[in-house]
Amino acid sequence: GAGVSQSPSNKVTEKGKDVELRCDPISGHTALYWYRQSLGQGLEFLIYFQGNSAPDKSGLPSDRFSAERTGGSVSTLTIQRTQQEDSAVYLCASRSEGNTIYFGEGSWLTVV
Amino acid sequence: GDSVTQMEGPVTLSEEAFLTINCTYTATGYPSLFWYVQYPGEGLQLLLKATKADDKGSNKGFEATYRKETTSFHLEKGSVQVSDSAVYFCALRGFNSGYALNFGKGTSLLVTP
Numbered sequence: 001g002a003g004v005s006q007s008p009s010n011k012v013t014e015k016g017k018d019v020e021l022r023c024d025p026i027s028g029h030t031a032l033y034w035y036r037q038s039l040g041q042g043l044e045f046l047i048y049f050q051g052n053s054a055p056d057k058s059g060l061p062s063d064r065f066s067a068e069r070t071g072g073s074v075s076t077l078t079i080q081r082t083q084q085e086d087s088a089v090y091l092c093a094s095r096s097e098g099n100t101i102y103f104g105e106g107s108w109l110t111v112v
Numbered sequence: 113g114d115s116v117t118q119m120e121g122p123v124t125l126s127e128e129a130f131l132t133i134n135c136t137y138t139a140t141g142y143p144s145l146f147w148y149v150q151y152p153g154e155g156l157q158l159l160l161k162a163t164k165a166d167d168k169g170s171n172k173g174f175e176a177t178y179r180k181e182t183t184s185f186h187l188e189k190g191s192v193q194v195s196d197s198a199v200y201f202c203a204l205r206g207f208n209s210g211y212a213l214n215f216g217k218g219t220s221l222l223v224t225p
Contacts, residue, residue: 004155033212042217043156043201056212091156099144099205101213105155 002026004104006092012110013082021077021107023092025069034067034077037106038088046090049075061076082111114139114206118216119206121199125192125223133187133219135176135202143204145178146213153197159187159200168209192223 006025013019025032034046045059049069060066064082069075079086089106096102119134137145147159147169160169165180174189185202204215 010137031211035215043213043215045212045214048212059212085212093156100158100161100210101205101211103148103156 003095004092004102005071006104008107008108009105010108010110012112015084015111016081018078018080019082019109021079021090021092021109023075023077023104025073025075025092025094026096026102029094029096032069032075033093033095033101035091035093035103036061036077036088037091043091046077062097079109082109084111087111114204114214116202116204116214116216118200118202118219120217121220123219123221125221127223127225128191129195129223130190131187131192131221132182133200133202133221135185135187135216137183137204138204139183139204139206141206143206145176146203146205147174147176147185147187148201148215149198150201150218156201177185186215192221194223195223197221197223201202209213 030051032049036044046054047067064080072076091106092100093103098101115138144163146161148156149159160171162169162178168177176185176187199218200218201218203213205211
């Protein structure tokens, strides 16, 4: 497709389990971002990838969160030992050469 | 650090009413400013943007002017429609984190017939 694709769109997991969220950015976009949208909290920056450079992980809330980007394209956000406060929508975005940022529809994570 | 403050919602308007959603920002230098919209059940979409002072972004009848003197980027529409019901996010892009966006907390708009 032409847009940023995320999967799964919805995920319910038990507390303590690990989850992986996938993002497929727009073809040709070298910059990729992960954000978290919690109810009433707005959007929180998590991590940023640019080409082959080391990622900016300054927004990751704890060491349970990690992300990787393989081959400069698809990215996976991993949350280990999930907690209920991790319940949120996780949004992926990629940036065009014109510096416009395009968002996917998000992965809705519920930790029970 | 950079930050965005936008008016809290929810905002409820009748169809054809005038809309203003206030947004002010704090940033070093001259950031780019954006409004994103999130319709129910959908992802964030760029609504409009302005990259320098006095620029006016416009799209779908919405407008916002980059006011450096008041550090504001208020969103306006002269006549709202039911289909404009959504959450609106003001955002800025500074010069850190690879041009990541700093978002406000969002303003929910409900337009009634």
